[in-house]
Every structure is written in C-alpha cells, then in structure tokens.
Amino acid sequence: MTDVRTPPTAAVPTDALKKVGFISLGCPKALVDSERILTQLRAEGYQVAGSYEDADTVIVNTCGFITPAVEESLNAIGEALDATGKVIVTGCLGERPETIMERHPKVAAITGSEAVDDVMRHVRELLPQDDNPFTSLLPSTGVKLTPRHYAYVKIAEGCNHTCSFCIIPKLRGLQVSRDAGAVLYEAFRLIAGGTKELMIISQDTSAYGVDVRYRESEFQGEQVRAHLVDLAQKLGEMGAWVRMHYIYPYPHIENVVRLMAEGKILPYLDVPLQHAAPSVLKRMRRPGAGKQLETIRRWREICPELTIRSTFIVGFPGETESDFQLLLDFLEDARLDRVGAFTYSEVEEADATHFEDRVPEAVKQERLARFMEVAQRISAEKLQEKVGRVMDVIIDEFNDDEGDAPGTKLIGRTKGDAPGIDGQVYLYAGDLAGQVKIGDIVEAIIEDADEYDLYGEVQAVKPWKPNVPMLGHFGKH
Numbered sequence: 207m208t209d210v211r212t213p214p215t216a217a218v219p220t221d222a223l224k225k226v227g228f229i230s231l232g233c234p235k236a237l238v239d240s241e242r243i244l245t246q247l248r249a250e251g252y253q254v255a256g257s258y259e260d261a262d263t264v265i266v267n268t269c270g271f272i273t274p275a276v277e278e279s280l281n282a283i284g285e286a287l288d289a290t291g292k293v294i295v296t297g298c299l300g301e302r303p304e305t306i307m308e309r310h311p312k313v314a315a316i317t318g319s320e321a322v323d324d325v326m327r328h329v330r331e332l333l334p335q336d337d338n339p340f341t342s343l344l345p346s347t348g349v350k351l352t353p354r355h356y357a358y359v360k361i362a363e364g365c366n367h368t369c370s371f372c373i374i375p376k377l378r379g380l381q382v383s384r385d386a387g388a389v390l391y392e393a394f395r396l397i398a399g400g401t402k403e404l405m406i407i408s409q410d411t412s413a414y415g416v417d418v419r420y421r422e423s424e425f426q427g428e429q430v431r432a433h434l435v436d437l438a439q440k441l442g443e444m445g446a447w448v449r450m451h452y453i454y455p456y457p458h459i460e461n462v463v464r465l466m467a468e469g470k471i472l473p474y475l476d477v478p479l480q481h482a483a484p485s486v487l488k489r490m491r492r493p494g495a496g497k498q499l500e501t502i503r504r505w506r507e508i509c510p511e512l513t514i515r516s517t518f519i520v521g522f523p524g525e526t527e528s529d530f531q532l533l534l535d536f537l538e539d540a541r542l543d544r545v546g547a548f549t550y551s552e553v554e555e556a557d558a559t560h561f562e563d564r565v566p567e568a569v570k571q572e573r574l575a576r577f578m579e580v581a582q583r584i585s586a587e588k589l590q591e592k593v594g595r596v597m598d599v600i601i602d603e604f605n606d607d608e609g610d611a612p613g614t615k616l617i618g619r620t621k622g623d624a625p626g627i628d629g630q631v632y633l634y635a636g637d638l639a640g641q642v643k644i645g646d647i648v649e650a651i652i653e654d655a656d657e658y659d660l661y662g663e664v665q666a667v668k669p670w671k672p673n674v675p676m677l678g679h680f681g682k683h
C-alpha cells in the first residue's frame with residue numbers, strides 16, 4: 207500500500223469510517239492526482255486504510271508510460287483485487303481500459319488520469335456513506351502525499367535457506383527475485399519524486415537473482431542482470447544514498463564493497479551473523495558462515511570507511527560458555543560498528559524448538575548483559591573516533607525545545623546509520639537555523655559522542671543533484 211500519511215482524525219472513532227486503500231504508482235504528476243483524490247476522500251468522510259486487510263475498497267492510481275510500469279500497475283490491480291475484490295483504477299493506464307479489462311475483467315470501475323470527480327462518483331457507489339454523525343466532524347484539510355526522504359525497496363520475497371530458528375521460508379516460501387528492471391524503475395520513480403535514500407531489503411539480499419538465474423530485464427533501453435553487483439552499480443548511478451540490508455558474507459559481496467569504496471553506494475553493510483562459534487553456527491544452519499573475521503578484514507581493506515552492522519543470538523540451544531566466549535572474542539576482534547543482540551527464544555514450528563541442551567533463562571540473560579557491555583564499549587570507542595570530523599548527515603526530524611525558533615535543533619543520521627536501528631546525530635543548526643529542511647543532507651562537524659549517538663553542528667546544506675530528473679518539488683516541508 208502507498209505510504210500515505212493522513213492527518214489525525216481527532217476524536218472521530220476510526221471504525222465508524224468507510225476505509226479506502228490507495229496505491230499510487232507513476233510519476234510525481236500522478237502523485238498530485240493522488241493527493242487530490244485523497245483530499246476529497248477525507249473531505250467526504252472516508253478513511254485511508256493502511257493495509258489491504260483494513261480496506262473496503264482500493265483505488266489504484268496507475269502508470270502506463272513504459273512496459274514495466276504497465277506490468278507493475280496490472281500486478282498492483284491484481285493484488286488489490288485478490289485482497290478486497292473491489293478496485294477502482296485511475297491514472298494513465300486507465301486511458302487504455304481494454305488492457306486492464308483483458309487481464310482483470312472484475313475491476314469495478316476505470317477512469318483516466320485527472321479524473322477526481324469520476325473516481326469519487328465510483329467510490330460513493332461502491333461505499334455509500336450512511337448518515338454518520340461523525341463524518342461531519344472531519345476536517346477537510348489537504349492530504350499531502352509527500353514522499354519521505356527515504357524508502358525501502360524490496361528486491362525479493364521468500365528465502366532459500368533453512369536456518370533452524372527461522373520459519374520465514376515456511377511462511378513465505380522459496381526466494382522469488384524481482385526483475386532488476388522493475389526494481390530500477392521503482393528506484394528511479396522514487397528518486398524523481400524526492401526520495402534521497404533507498405534501503406535495499408529482502409530476506410537474503412546477497413542471494414538476489416539466484417532463483418531466476420540472474421535473468422536479464424529492460425531498464426531504459428538496456429538489459430540488466432538480476433544480480434546484486436549489477437543492481438547496486440545501476441542504483442548507485444542514480445545518485446541517491448543506497449543502503450544494503452541483510453547481506454551474508456559470500457565472496458561476491460567483495461564487489462559490492464568495491465562499489466562502496468568508489469562512493470557509488472553507501473559504505474554500509476547490514477550483515478546478520480547471529481553467532482561466531484562454528485558449532486553454534488552449524489546448528490543454526492546459517493548461510494555463509496565460516497571465515498567471518500577474514501571476510502570482514504578483507505571488506506575493510508577494500509573500503510576503510512565501511513560501517514558494519516550485525517545482529518546476534520545468545521543462548522541458542524547447546525551454546526556452551528566456551529562457545530559464548532568465542533563470540534565475545536570475535537566481537538573484540540571484528541570491532542563491528544553497530545550490534546544488536548537477542549536472547550534465543552522459541553518460535554513454534556522452527557526446527558530449533560526440538561533441540562536439546564537448552565540454555566537456562568538466567569544464563570541467557572547474564573550472557574546478553576556481558577555481550578552488550580562489550581558491544582557498547584566498542585560502539586562508544588568507534589563513535590569517539592568520529593569526533594572532530596565533518597560528516598554528511600541526512601535530516602530526519604526537528605528536535606526543537608519549547609521556546610526555540612523552528613529548526614534550531616535537528617536529528618539526522620550519517621551514512622553509517624540506518625533509520626530506526628542505528629544511531630542518530632543530534633545537531634544544532636547554528637547560523638542555519640530555520641534554513642534546514644527535513645530530508646536535507648547537511649555537512650556537520652561532530653563535536654561529541656556517546657555509546658550510540660553523535661552530537662554536532664550544521665556547517666552547510668549540501669545541494670541535492672541526483673542523476674535522475676526531478677519531476678516535481680516533493681519533499682518540501
């Protein structure tokens with residue numbers, strides 16, 4: 207579903223409202239249409255649903271500009287139909303109803319682009335409003351579809367591994383990679399619409415394309431392989447921040463790290479290692495396990511700026527004190543920048559549920575505390591090394607206290623921090639108070655650091671010049 211942030215509906219009980227899902231595809235011009243439709247929906251007392259499950263009907267604002275966009279639109283219509291059975295199609299592809307009807311004869315209505323009134327007429331027919339005393343209370347404020355400055359791009363679904371603590375392959379099935387062309391067009395559209403940072407995600411990003419044998423597909427008249435290195439290269443050429451999540455330490459990742467050293471994509475790898483003791487890794491059935499330290503050293507040789515994030519499980523069945531000690535030693539040697547840890551907990555249906563030699567809860571907790579102590583110290587030391595440096599920081603939010611002029615204090619992230627999971631940079635805007643916008647990338651001098659976060663002051667706002675034509679002025683706040 208589209209990333210629509212609706213204004214709060216104050217005291218209106220939300221279950222009293224009819225809910226409309228909205229998928230907005232296409233260029234920023236189509237986004238403007240989407241904003242208009244969403245504004246009208248709210249003005250008439252409909253609520254925008256956050257998921258298919260919540261939606262009574264779905265509007266798909268389509269793009270028909272190029273073949274992959276048509277395909278993406280048709281797929282989105284199919285998904286929405288499967289989920290709700292009631293779909294209104296609008297936008298560019300709506301100009302070619304025969305294409306839609308051929309694939310999806312059950313759509314409820316089709317309109318062309320810039321057809322807010324027609325769309326609303328169909329919504330009213332499908333979801334008539336009863337005399338609801340609450341809807342009259344709704345404000346008719348405009349809905350902004352302003353894209354956030356970062357976005358997640360999923361490149362594959364499912365997973366081909368059989369980690370013994372995980373049931374994702376059972377839930378989602380084997381890996382199905384998207385065509386590189388589809389991913390690249392999505393990235394292109396996002397960047398054109400104002401997105402500055404793309405988080406590349408899947409269950410095992412390093413295995414991208416294996417299932418489709420690195421099939422080629424079209425992007426801007428060229429054939430591109432569904433291979434992580436090729437994809438990263440092409441994404442990097444678009445000029446936005448590109449961040450890689452869920453990478454396993456396979457040999458070809460070295461070539462991705464080379465792209466980081468060249469400044470094409472962010473020097474950041476999220477590598478969930480889960481453990482370091484060979485016997486535990488074996489029981490976990492982890493992909494890419496073994497020689498972890500060597501691999502990390504090699505990556506750092508290629509790209510000294512690299513930030514490595516990882517997650518670990520402590521107290522996995524059979525983990526002995528000496529296994530755990532190996533893990534602590536690994537942590538000291540690898541000096542990972544960002545580390546998360548969890549105690550092992552059982553997941554119904556996971557194979558590890560039947561493993562013997564469970565670690566008592568108290569031991570798990572004690573190991574977690576010891577682990578976090580080491581991880582925190584290393585993180586603090588590594589962040590301390592950044593004090594005095596000038597770093598690029600992407601601004602996520604304002605942090606003004608009462609009485610501050612707007613935009614005096616800001617919170618952002620460096621290239622080494624993913625949103626939500628890593629550290630933050632707390633900044634004073636200084637002379638630039640009021641001039642820095644959310645989503646801007648600034649140069650900041652780092653003045654202080656603690657275990658997780660950095661502190662500093664903005665020195666300059668960097669111009670934003672992606673290699674993608676900006677089709678509108680989105681992202682302004």
Ligand code: SF4
Nearest residue numbers: 365367369372374409
């Ligand atoms: S934990 Fe293992 S099985 Fe589960 S999604 Fe990740 S790689 Fe696949």
